[in-house]
Amino acid sequence: MGKIGIIIAREFNTRIRKRSFIITTMLMPLLFVGLMIAPTLLMRMETDNSRTILVIDHSNVIGDKLISNNKLIYKTTDKSEEDLKTQQSGLFGYIVIGADVIKNPNDIKLHTYESSTLDTEYAINRELNRIIEQERLMNHNIKGLGSIINNIKSNAKVTSFKIEEDGEKSASSSALSMGIAYVFGIFIYMFTFMYGMMVMQGVIEEKSSKVVEVLISSVKPFQLMMGKIIGIASVAITQFCIWMILIVIFSNIALQMITIDPATIQNSMQMGASLPAGVDTEAMTALTTLTDWSFLLSIFGSFIIYFIGGYLLYAAMFAAVGSAVSSVEESQQLQLPITIPMMLSIFIMISVIKEPNSTLAVIASIIPFTSPVVMMARIPYGVPTWELVTSIVFLYSSFIGMVWVASKIYRVGIFMHGKRPSFKELFKWIKYN
Amino acid sequence: MEILSVKNVSKQYSNHLALDDVSLSVPEGSIYGLLGPNGAGKTTLIRIINHITAPDSGEVMFMGKRLCADDVYKIGYLPEERGLYKKMKVGEQAIYFARLKGLSKSEAISRLKYWFTKFQIEEWWDKKVEDLSKGMAQKVQFIITVLHKPKLLIFDEPFSGFDPINANMLKEEILNMKKEGATIIFSTHNMSSVEEICDHISLINRSKNILSGEVNEIKQRYASSTYDLAFSGDEEQLSRALFGVNIAFSENKESDTKSAIIKLPSTDGVRDIISKINETVDIYSFNKVIPSMNDIFINAVEGKLNL
Numbered sequence: 001m002g003k004i005g006i007i008i009a010r011e012f013n014t015r016i017r018k019r020s021f022i023i024t025t026m027l028m029p030l031l032f033v034g035l036m037i038a039p040t041l042l043m044r045m046e047t048d049n050s051r052t053i054l055v056i057d058h059s060n061v062i063g064d065k066l067i068s069n070n071k072l073i074y075k076t077t078d079k080s081e082e083d084l085k086t087q088q089s090g091l092f093g094y095i096v097i098g099a100d101v102i103k104n105p106n107d108i109k110l111h112t113y114e115s116s117t118l119d120t121e122y123a124i125n126r127e128l129n130r131i132i133e134q135e136r137l138m139n140h141n142i143k144g145l146g147s148i149i150n151n152i153k154s155n156a157k158v159t160s161f162k163i164e165e166d167g168e169k170s171a172s173s174s175a176l177s178m179g180i181a182y183v184f185g186i187f188i189y190m191f192t193f194m195y196g197m198m199v200m201q202g203v204i205e206e207k208s209s210k211v212v213e214v215l216i217s218s219v220k221p222f223q224l225m226m227g228k229i230i231g232i233a234s235v236a237i238t239q240f241c242i243w244m245i246l247i248v249i250f251s252n253i254a255l256q257m258i259t260i261d262p263a264t265i266q267n268s269m270q271m272g273a274s275l276p277a278g279v280d281t282e283a284m285t286a287l288t289t290l291t292d293w294s295f296l297l298s299i300f301g302s303f304i305i306y307f308i309g310g311y312l313l314y315a316a317m318f319a320a321v322g323s324a325v326s327s328v329e330e331s332q333q334l335q336l337p338i339t340i341p342m343m344l345s346i347f348i349m350i351s352v353i354k355e356p357n358s359t360l361a362v363i364a365s366i367i368p369f370t371s372p373v374v375m376m377a378r379i380p381y382g383v384p385t386w387e388l389v390t391s392i393v394f395l396y397s398s399f400i401g402m403v404w405v406a407s408k409i410y411r412v413g414i415f416m417h418g419k420r421p422s423f424k425e426l427f428k429w430i431k432y433n
Numbered sequence: 434m435e436i437l438s439v440k441n442v443s444k445q446y447s448n449h450l451a452l453d454d455v456s457l458s459v460p461e462g463s464i465y466g467l468l469g470p471n472g473a474g475k476t477t478l479i480r481i482i483n484h485i486t487a488p489d490s491g492e493v494m495f496m497g498k499r500l501c502a503d504d505v506y507k508i509g510y511l512p513e514e515r516g517l518y519k520k521m522k523v524g525e526q527a528i529y530f531a532r533l534k535g536l537s538k539s540e541a542i543s544r545l546k547y548w549f550t551k552f553q554i555e556e557w558w559d560k561k562v563e564d565l566s567k568g569m570a571q572k573v574q575f576i577i578t579v580l581h582k583p584k585l586l587i588f589d590e591p592f593s594g595f596d597p598i599n600a601n602m603l604k605e606e607i608l609n610m611k612k613e614g615a616t617i618i619f620s621t622h623n624m625s626s627v628e629e630i631c632d633h634i635s636l637i638n639r640s641k642n643i644l645s646g647e648v649n650e651i652k653q654r655y656a657s658s659t660y661d662l663a664f665s666g667d668e669e670q671l672s673r674a675l676f677g678v679n680i681a682f683s684e685n686k687e688s689d690t691k692s693a694i695i696k697l698p699s700t701d702g703v704r705d706i707i708s709k710i711n712e713t714v715d716i717y718s719f720n721k722v723i724p725s726m727n728d729i730f731i732n733a734v735e736g737k738l739n740l
Contacts, residue, residue, distance in 0.1 A: 006532050014521060210516030214577070217483045217510040218533040220502070415486075428447065 003219045004227045011202070011231025016238060025239050029246035037254045051092035051120065053110075056081060058099040065131045072123055084111070095124070102135050178353050178380075184303055185349040185377035187240075192311050192372065193342060195236045196318040200331060202228050203322030203414070212414045221411040225323075226403070229315045233308065240307070244300060302379050309395040310372025313402050314338060320406035320426070323413030330420050345370035349377045356381040366391045368398040405430055435494075436461040436585055436616045437482065442491035444477055451477040452488070453640040459585075459618060459633070464611055466627045466648075467620040468726075469637035470734055475620045476513065478637065479587055482618070483510050496584070506535045511578040513589035513620070517562045517570055524558035527577050534581040541580065548576045552602075567594050575603065579610065586610065588619040592626060604630060624727040634726075638734050652723050655732075658697040659722040663690050666714030674713040678706065690717055 015021060050070055054077040057063035063076035077084075077094070084094050091113060098107025108128060110116065137145060203225075206212045215224055321334045348370055352361040356378045365375040365383070371391045375383065412429040413421075421429075438458035444451045451474045459465045469475050480486045482493060484505055493500040495507075518526055524545065531541035549555045552572055562570060571594050579586065591607070592600045607617055608630060621627060627634060627648070634651065636644035644651065664671070668682055668691065679696040697703065710716060724732075 003533055006529070010529050014518075205518075206516075209519060210512065210514035211518055212516065213512035213514055214510070214516045214530065214574075215533070216485050217508070217512075218505055218530070415480075 004223050004230070007219065007224060007227025008231040008234065011228055012234050012238075015198075015232065015235045021235070021239070025242050026246070029243050029250055032243075032247055033250040033254050036251075037257075052090060053092050053124075054079070054084065054094040055097065056084075056094060057097045059097055059101045061135055062097050062101060062128065062131050065134075066127060072120065072127075074127075092120075102132060102139070105129075105132050180299065180380040181353050181356070181377040182349075184299060184380070185346070185353075185373045187303065188307055188310060188372045188376045189342065189346055189349075191236050191240065191307055192314050195232050195311060196314045196338070198232050198235075199229055199315045200318040200322035200335075201328060202232070203319050203410070204325065204328060204331070207323065207414050208326055216414070221414060222407045225316075225319050225407055225410050229312065229319060229403075232315070233311055236307070236311065237304065240303070299380070303376065305392060306372040306376050306395070309368075309392065309399055313368060313372075313395065313399040314342070316399070316402045316406035320409040320413070323410040324416070324421050324426060326417060326420075334420070334423075334426075341369035342373075345373040349373050352377050362387060366394055368395045371395050434461045435459060436496055437618075438494045439478070439482070440492050440494065442478070442481060442488040442493065444474075444481065444486070444488050450640050452481075454491070455637065455640070455642045456491075457635045457642055457645055459616060461616055462611065462614060463616060463632040464607070464630050465616070465618045466631035466634040467618055467637065468622075468624075468627065468634055468730060469620075470622075473637045474640045475637050476589065479510070479589060479618075479620060482587065483508060506581065507584045509534075509578040509581065509583035509586045511574060511586075511588045511591055513593075515571060515574050515594075517574060519563040520561060522559050522561055523565070523573055526562065527573065527580070530577045531580050536581055544580050545576070548580065552576070568596060568599060571595060572599070575606075579606075582615075584615060586615055586617045588617065590621055590623075591619055592621070592623055624725065624730055627726050636730065636733055644729075644733050648726070651729065652726070655729050656721055656723050658700045658703075660695045660697070660703070661718070661720045661722050662693045662695055662710065663717040663719075664693070664710070664714040665689050665691065665717070668693075671710065671713050674709050675706065694722075 050073055052073045052075060055063050055066060055074050056079070057076055063074075066074040066076075068074050081094075081096060093110060093112030093114075093116070096109045096111070098104060101107055105128070110121070110124065134149070137149070142148070206215065206224075212224070219227075317338045318335075321331050321338065324334060325331045345364070348360060348364045352358070352364065352374055355361060361374065361378060364370040365378055365387065371394065375388070375391050408430045409426055413426075435458045438456075440456050442452055442455045453474075455474070455478060467475050467478070477486070481488050482500070484500060484502055495501075495504050521529075527545050528538060528541045531545070532538060536544070549558065554569070554572060557565065557569065557573070562573070565573070575591070578588070586607075588607075591603060595603060604626070607619075611617060619631075631648050633647055634645070635642050646654070671693075672680065675695075680693050682691065682693045684691070695706070697706065707716075707719060710719070
């Protein structure tokens, strides 16, 4: 194993054995899947305590037509209001409907034994309005009205298709694309920043603890810098792979827990049929997608390509900054040329998600400083091959250029102590031989 | 034979000249002291020898050939600023540095075992460096420096931070390594250690090598014409006999011997003086006062020495 190999191994081994690494690696996917299934689980819990409402119907029109669902159960009653004034067990409350309710729809009163919720009131309003509107229509005495009404009922649902270059069409969900674009853009940003900072801290640590003096008598500064950058990159990729695998496993477990077979969701989504009641469709769609290996692999592939490119580009800059300063606090100002393009790429990403093919989106996904985040955000929507290739070529060639510049600064910087250098001085260092 | 020779090396940093046409040669198997005040350019010279930085002009020859990158395997360097990864375990860290110096893992482990036993620090193997005291960390660092059995060892202030017992142990190890054929360059401000163990020295001041040579030869070279006399007899008579000679007596209460310091304008005529003394009093001893390295260092740096 070459010297870079030995350095990479040390960077990798010391970092993945850290307790903080192990904890975040295990907890993040759990948190992620947890947040996705929480709404569904909550809904499940709510369905268990359905509310029973007694209906005192003075109009004799409404009561029979009220349709109960698993949240609200309507029961017409002969009891008088006086009988119900006292607390009744197993009841949420009662509704008093006025005799002339069709003409005067405000003559409805809800009395509850426990505090009512907006949700419940809306549901009751909707149900009553439906019946009153229907009754009013009936009063016009139109022939065959019942069948007309059944006929005009519609439940429109848009199924979207993306036209690929090879002409094949596949169903795509824009909500899902947007979600994935967002998540992966943020992922790249987060990973690049987090692990880039780690490179900088590592360089500063070696410099301030003078380890670099010992190291540099056995290895070249370039080897030391690249070893650190690559070693930390492999930590990041390891963490990402573990996250992906755990998210898939946890998603499967989560779906099983709420007793839904991923295949049935996929089927029902394709058929356009409705899901079992009480299941949050969006979350379920997302969860199911996360159990779809081929989709994950294509996203995963581009993530790796853009993460490595973007990370290497930024890590080289972080390493150069780390070598020039003697503490993390001192690095703030020199970090600006790194943090500004990173923040910018997040802002651009947010607009790109809404307009994935705008001029801004195309340009920003080719400029190497913004391309990792922005392109990652565009990929789920589909990107022309030439743009992808140009962007990757630009990214990787500028990374090589940046490593060259950074190694020049690094070589001088690691032996410099005392005053923090200005940008002008850094520029001078590049020109040293 | 010379193991290392530095020829006309100059190094310019952005705003100062760190080394100005420095030449020196280190004989194989010697202990070579690199002396000089802070900021004189010693560390820059050591870095050039370690192939960390390149000189602007001049060259460094190592074992008869121009110094190249692979020579670092044959050099061990203990920098003045000791550096170890604080969060890493001692054993693991020592293996890491050894492997960077070209040792295999198993070789590194067996050699480390030997040294850890020798220094009786086996129980430190699994400790983190941050849990060690400064002196303990120094020991570990020393082992790391010598582990790959380099032909040339460079110690920058090796004794700083050591208690007298450990400093002695270290001194013995250095002499041992010399016996085994290693050449040692060490940079220090501690002149007594120079006198004790160095064979040769170079004195670097303001980027220049102002004094080089064998320790004893240098001392003789700068010995003044001052003599130390012990005798018994009459002081008055002696004064009269040596009329015109700068002589200062000092009382020696514990014995009958008396002593005096005699300063002559030059070393010529010493025999004449001795015979005059011999005629007047009984001589117990008559010694030339040899300057300490400390005096030579201070005088040379302050420009009082005739170089």
